[in-house]
Amino acid sequence: MLEVKNLRVSVEGKEILKGIDLTVRPGEVHAIMGPNGSGKSTFAQVLAGNAAFTVTAGEVLYEGQNLLEKAPEVRAREGVFLAFQYPTEIAGVSNAYFLRAAVNDLRAAQGLEAIDAMDFLELMKEKMKIVEMDESFVARPVNEGYSGGEKKRNEILQMAILEPKLAILDETDSGLDIDALKIVSAGVNRLRSPKRSILLVTHYQRLLNYIVPDYVHVLVDGKIVKSGGKDLAFQLEEKGYDWVREPGAMKK
Amino acid sequence: MNDKMTIQIGPDKKNYEDAFKIFESVSERETASWFREHKAAAISRVAQLDFPTRKNEDWKYTDVSPIVANTYRFPLKPAINDLPFARIEPFLFGQSDWPRLVFINGVFSGQLSQTAGLPSGVKVCNLREVLRTDNGFPRQQLNRYALPEKRIFTALNAAFTDEGACVYFPPGLEIQQPVHLIYVTVPSEDKILVHPRNLVIADKGARAAVIESFVSVSESAYFNNAVSEIVLEEGARLDYYKMIREGPSAFHIGTTEVCQHRSTLFSSCTINLGGRIARSDLHVDLAEEGAECSLDGLYLVTENQHVDNYILVDHPKPRGTSRQLYKGILDGKGTSVFYGKVFVHPDAQKTDAIQTNKNLLLTEGASAYTRPQFEIYADDVKCTHGAAVGQLDEEAVFYLKSRGIGEARARNLLCYGFASEVVNRIRQEPVRRELDRVMLAKFEEA
Structure with a gap:
């Protein structure tokens, strides 16, 4: 599904990712954990194709193809989805209009005909149940004036509608109270399937109580310094990130 | 009247005065003497005033020389008065049953207008009809708010006022359907000059809406020099839309003067979608206590278009509220101007005013000038403004x-x-x- 080899990424001349290697097979859930500033979000953004970041070395293969040379919209149409840490507000565009545009661009790329407004509305309302969203969010502008939790639910709603093969969830647990966390996690779990891989990017182990990963990787200072099973997350929670930090990295 | 009676006017200002003489001599209009006096005063004012240049602060970003340097034909009689309904239908918002007055190249078209079924007491008619009499409100109201003394374009319009809309909503009346005033320009060999004129009165407690549409089925250059006067008597509520869909080579200079009496609410939206140069002045006088206005605008500016919105809100009395929200999207080499001024006079305590102008530039060649400003002479007021010019x-x-x-x-x-x-x-x-x-x-x- 996804093969990352020696990925190095800079932003404004500063190197953030210093050689990442990662392999994700279909159906697997991988957690990327790390302290603030370790490069977790950069990694997520680069996979989605944010042009603000420059790839200086390495490669990323998605279903055997070079992912990095594809435009963000092409990646999305081929099944890559990023749930943003800070979802952008799109003033004046309703959630329904936005999502139908997305679905129809996706369908067009697959040679399917556009879905009409009524059919889409039904689909959307159905999917909204997964994250227990109120129907008023159909007509509300995308993310505008939403609470933190509502934004995160809206991200998972989009995932449910777009049905990606590779979902990258960037700090989806941040800013959620325990009830919202349960709802969002249950939504994600319902979307788990043998064909869908999930990359969970998170600072805290808490999310992993609800969405149990197959693998955990620890990212520190732009490198994966430790990988293991789900137990690794508990060890991190107990011992803190200093436990896995390289001695050299601690000095800065 | 035949084609021989057409008059070339401009670029020399003297031509306007000559045109006026011919206009008056050939017009066998049985207009009332008070109205003829107004016109005579206006044309003598034209002689004293100059066309503004960019040295004039109010016209700093809009150069009118391409407009005034032209030679226009003054349409004394319509070349065309049988425009098929299908040509105006696209401009009716899909509402062919709304009451409407249609003017083709400035001349009233009874055939295309529709005033059947208006509630009793509502008056929607060609202005010329009411200029024949000495009675009634037009005598008291016309030229009272749009003063020819100040602006040459207003003076010109006052001098050449002939046809236009007279709209009156009686006290307490609430009418759901807006009254639509449509000025359509059709192709002509010469450049046409039209002076559309509207008088709208919402009497005490009336609730109504008026739409002005300036539309074109012509690619050629022409000049609409429009003036509207709007009065809201105590407790009235009026929604006012100005829809500019002029042709790509058209010039539009329009002034809307609004007088609001006690506890009135005036909401406007000025929408610019067309025209080579389009300037819209909107002056709202919150003449009595507790008057409130909400002035919106939207302009889509493309190619070499120039759109100028000049808004002046006067707060002479206490407890007035004014809101301005103007937004523009520009591409090509389009330029836009937002000049919004709120004047808070010494008596206008508890004034509440907000001004906002936001511009989106889609191309490097586009530019937006924005000048929101307050002049405040009262101390207990709440005034805020904001302006932005940016990219996506x-x-x-x-x-x-x-x-x-x-x-x-x-x-x-x-x-x-x-x-x-x-x-x-x-x-x-x-x-x-x-x-x-x-x-x-x-x-x-x-």
Whole structure:
């Protein structure tokens, strides 16, 4: 599904990712954990194709193809989805209009005909149940004036509608109270399937109580310094990130 | 009257005076003496005033020389008065049953107008009809708010006022359907000069809406020099829309003067979608306590278009509220001007005023000038303003693209969303729907 080899990424001349290697097979859930500033979000953004970041070395293969040379919209149409840490507000565009545009661009790329407004509305309302969203969010502008939790639910709603093969969830647990966390996690779990891989990017182990990963990787200072099973997350929670930090990295 | 009676006027200002003499001599209009006096005073004022240059602070960003340097034909009689209904239908917001007055090249078309079924007491007629008499409100109201003394374009309009709209809503009346005033320009060999003139009175407690549409089925150059006077008597509420869909070579200079009495509410939306140079002046006088106005605007400026919105709100009395929200989207080499001034006089305590102007520049060649300002002479007031000129938010573009939406569509969606803030505030649903359609069509093109 996804093969990352020696990925190095800079932003404004500063190197953030210093050689990442990662392999994700279909159906697997991988957690990327790390302290603030370790490069977790950069990694997520680069996979989605944010042009603000420059790839200086390495490669990323998605279903055997070079992912990095594809435009963000092409990646999305081929099944890559990023749930943003800070979802952008799109003033004046309703959630329904936005999502139908997305679905129809996706369908067009697959040679399917556009879905009409009524059919889409039904689909959307159905999917909204997964994250227990109120129907008023159909007509509300995308993310505008939403609470933190509502934004995160809206991200998972989009995932449910777009049905990606590779979902990258960037700090989806941040800013959620325990009830919202349960709802969002249950939504994600319902979307788990043998064909869908999930990359969970998170600072805290808490999310992993609800969405149990197959693998955990620890990212520190732009490198994966430790990988293991789900137990690794508990060890991190107990011992803190200093436990896995390289001695050299601690000095800065 | 035949074609021989056409008059060339401009570029020399003297020509306007000569034109006026011919205009008056050939017009066998049985107008009332008071009205003829108004006109005589106005034309003598024209002689004293100069066309503004960019040295004039109010015209700093708008050069009128391309307008005044032209030679225009003055349409004494319509070359065409049998325009098929199908030609104006696209401009009716899908509402052919709304009461409307249609003017073709400035001349009233009874055939295309529709005033049947108006509630009793409502008056919607050609202004010329009421200028024949000495009685009634036009004598008291016409030229009272749009003063020829100050601006040459207003003086010119006053001198050449002939046909236009007279709209009156009686006390306490609430009418759902807006009254639509349509000025349509049709192709002509010569450049046409028209002086549209509207007088709108909402009497005490009346609730109504008026739409002015300036539309064109012509690619050629012409000049609409329009003046509207609007009065809201105590407790009246009026929605006012000015829809500029002039032709690509057209010049439009328009002034709307609004006088609001006690506890009135005036809401406007000025929508610029066309014209080579389009300047809209909107002056609102919150003449009595507790008057409130909400002035919106939306301009889509493209190619070499120039759009200028000049807004002046006077707060002479206490407890007045004014709101301005103007938004513009520019591409090509389009330019826009927002000049918004709120004048808070010494007596105007508890004034509450907000001014906002936001511009989205889609191309490097486009420019937006924005000058929101307050002049405040009272101390207990709440006044805020904000202005912005910027590009599309690249983070937002990326967000949309990350959902599979193509680059062009992502940008168009954001433009559409930007404009929606103004569009969604329009209370007349058919107008809102039409604008929505125009936006979607425009932003789907790219």
